[in-house]
Structure formats: C-alpha cells, structure tokens
Amino acid sequence: MAQDHVRVRIGPSPTGEPHVGTAYVALFNYAFARSHQNGAFVVRIEDTDQKRSSAHSEQAILSALNWLGLRWDEGPDVGGDHGPYRQSERKEIYQKHVQQLLDAGHAYWCSCTPERLTQLRQRQRLLGQPTGYDGRCRQRDAAEIEQDKQQGVPAVVRLKVPQEGVTQFTDLLRGPISIANTEIDDQVLLKSDGFPTYHLANVVDDALMKITHVLRGEEWISSTPKHVLLYECLGFTAPQFGHLPLLRNADKSKVSKRKNPVSLDYFRQAGYLPQALLNFLGLMAFSMPDGQEMFSLQEFVEQFGLSRISLGGPVFDLDKLLWLNGRYLRERLSTDQWVEYIQQQLFCPSYLTQIAPLVQERINRSDDFWQYADFFFAGDVTIDPSHYCIKGLEKKPTLKLYEQLLDLIATLPFQQEQELEQQLRDFCNKHQIRTRDLFMPIRLMVTGKKATPPLFATMLVLGKQRCLTRIRQAVQALRRHSY
C-alpha cells in the first residue's frame, strides 16, 4: 500500500522563549495536514546546537503549542513510528549518512581554521564574489586526513557542491526558483563536535520521517538548493517546499524581540486568549474566501489552501490582535467562563504566592494589597515620561543607554534576585551612572510607581517578557517626549 498521505512537520529549535513565529508556521502546517485525508503533523525538536539548546526551552515550546490547541500526531512527548523526534538523539543516524556521503565522494573532511575562513570571506566580499568555502580541502588524500585525525585537529565534513550547473526547485507558493551552483557554498554538514548542522539533520530527518511537504519560513529559500542537492546525493526523493512569508516588525524587518513582544508566554501571560492569537496568526498572509476575519481553528482548517496565501511579509500589528482578542472576550466567553479564566490565568495561586510575601511586610490592612500589587496585574503602567529621565544625562545618550539595557535584560536568565541585581549594578558601573539614578527610572518603568517592593524581586515576579515590554514602551514614550 503506497504511503501517499500528506506529512508535514515543524522543527522548533529549543533555544529560548517559545516564539510567535513558531506558532505561525505551526498553524499553517497544522492546517495543511488537517485539511488532507489522514494528514500527519509532526513536531521534531531541532536541538543540534548544543551550546544554546535546553530542555527547559523545549518544554516551554511544547507547552505553548499545547496552550494554542495545536495538537501534533508525532513528537518527542507523544512518540510515533518515525522517532526519535529529538535530533540530539539521532546522532548515529546522521553519522551513518555522513559516512555514506563521504564514501560516495559527495562530501569531504575539512580542517580549515575559522581564522582562514573569515579572511577568505572578507577577501571574496571585497572582490564582489559570492562568499563561501574555496574548496581547499576538497583534494586532500586519505593519509593526510588520517594524520589530522590522529593529531586531534578539529575537522568538519562539507558537502561537495558541483561547480557547474544550476539547482532548481519549485516553491509551492512562488513557482520555480533556481540558483547557480557556483552560488552555493560547500555547506558544513557535520560540525567538529560531531553534531550535524541544520541542513544535514533536516534533510535526513525529513526523508526518514517521510515528510511530504516542507512549509517553513521564507528565510530558508536560499538554502533550499543545498537541501535539494543533499536529497539527491543521499538517494532520497525531496519533499515539496513552500516558503511562508516572514512575520515583520512595523519597520518591515523580520519580527524580533527587540521591536515586538514575540514570546508566546508573554501573550499567554498578558491575557490574550489562545483562540484569538491563533485567529490573528491565521490572518497573517491568509484570508478566508468570504473575507471573514473571525474564525475558529476548525474553520481555518476547512478553508485552508495554499492558493489563499499571499506573499507580502505581514506586519505583526498588535492593535488588530488587541481588537480581535476583545471580540473573543466579549463574544465567545460567558461570564462564568471568563471568571474561570481570570481565576486560572490572573489570580492563580502560584502567582499570588510569589507576590504575597513581597506585599505582606509593607501593609497594615489587606485591602491595601492593590496599592502595592496593582502593577503585577496591570497590562499598562505608563506614566509621565519625564520620570524616565536619568539625572545629568541628555536625551540621546539616555535613549541609547536604555537600548543597551534592553539588550542586557534580554540575555539575563531571570532566575535569581542577587544575580539580577549584580548584573544591573555592573551595568551602572560600566556606564558610570549611580545605581540610584538608574534603578528608580527602571522601577517607574516596570511598575509605574515610586514605592514598590524591592525592585529585583519585583522584576523576577513580573518576568522577563513583561519587564522588557514595559521598558520598551517607556523608552518609546520617552523618545516622543521632549526634555
């Protein structure tokens, strides 16, 4: 019996917060699978970057997708016939295929140093040539390679891309796309730590997992020819590719946490309903035949079709999401359901338990609770932007400083109060500002108040995403404000 059912997958990389882009691509894959007879939707964890991947992040991503109600048929948690579904558990499989490529002469060992590669790229760029590996290690004989290996010289395996010809594929959404092979780099397939790169792992897994259609972000278009070549070299039939337009910031750049809230945890936490967020994502690059803008996942699936996808990169517009969420709140939820939602999402005991000790020691009557705790629940805490000024600092350097602060905070773990405090103190030191001159504005940004529980504990309870969002909002207000 021929296996011709549609199988699609998403391959989130567990390297941080669950990203709204992941949800967007997941939604379209889900809809594609569900709109076909016996279509399968697979989740595969692409954790080949040892340094950045974490189990915590993987958990957060799966949990966020679950929150949205996108159920998958196969995945690391639910299993399936094509597992394991975590790339870090498939190392031998990749190893085997790398060997196959090596034996067939489609790949070769390369021990060029990062320094040489950097120089090479600089030179190529200067000459207006495509940047890429120059093939120096292509001709090395077995003895040389063996010698390197004995001496423990770090080496990678590269794909031997043909130096002539053109590689073509047909994008499901855009038609034929072709790229000259001279433009294709001898891609690294196996890193020196023994892990595969995305390109190898992805191709091998999609083939072995019998994926029929690859719907992924547009950012992958230019590496698709590499993948096509890899399928050929490995003797696999390539799946069909469709590249979805990228979600954008207001300035049209690829949506990013610097310019937008992008963490699914943020949306959950900020009181967006999963149905509303999903609906909104479904409005990105897609439209219903009848123009309907409010629809369930079920309805989306029923009407879904690749031909209804538009290609301009949609700006992720919070205003419209907000409006849509409002409609769900008042049109789709009964009072009882909303009460339940509030209890679970806003006043859930575990959250209150974090807040209570901070407030308890500074009040005399429990109804003063709000006075010290409102900002733990409020969405918007903006106050007069003049409060965000830093003593003795002009507007421009102040804004710059806040940008750097945002960058710093974005990288902090938000686990321990002392660590957070230390990092922010170091930040002050580095920029030669007195801590009190920075900490009060931060306090006002994240709480809207001068008197609050200790700043760092407060920030931890609020969580990184909310802190970032509030500071970002405050900085924008300050930018518009004249000194």
Place this chain on the structure above:
RNA sequence: GGCCCCUUCGUCUAGCGGUUAGGACGGCAGCCUCUCACGUUGCAAACACGGGUUCAAUUCCCGUAGGGGCUACCA
C-alpha cells in the same frame, strides 16, 4: 558587496484582463448613553515607477526603484 524573494489604503488583506478597486484594524466625525467601554452610521485613505503584450491592464511579461531574507562549525 553577491545571490534570492517580495511590492493594492498607515497596517492586515479581497481582487485572479473590463470593478464607482471591496472588507477589517487604526484615525476622524455622528448616533446610542449617567461616564467609560461596547455597539452602530458615515468620512478620509491604496494599485511604487517606466516600458511592453492586449480592443482593454491593479491583474500577464520585462526593466527600474523600494523593502526583505540569506550570505556561521545558529537554526
């Protein structure tokens, strides 16, 4: 710099050769109303530009411009 992708109101989009270029968010104005919100009615607002093809181009083709992505031992 090189390669690739994209281009309808500020934003999300409909349109698949002949339309007064439609809807939604946001904006503005009116109505509703004890306030606010909701709701509702109306208004302003777009086919990037230049060549073709065609009786006819927003729609098809080619350029230009603009935007975006990629250019890692990250995905």
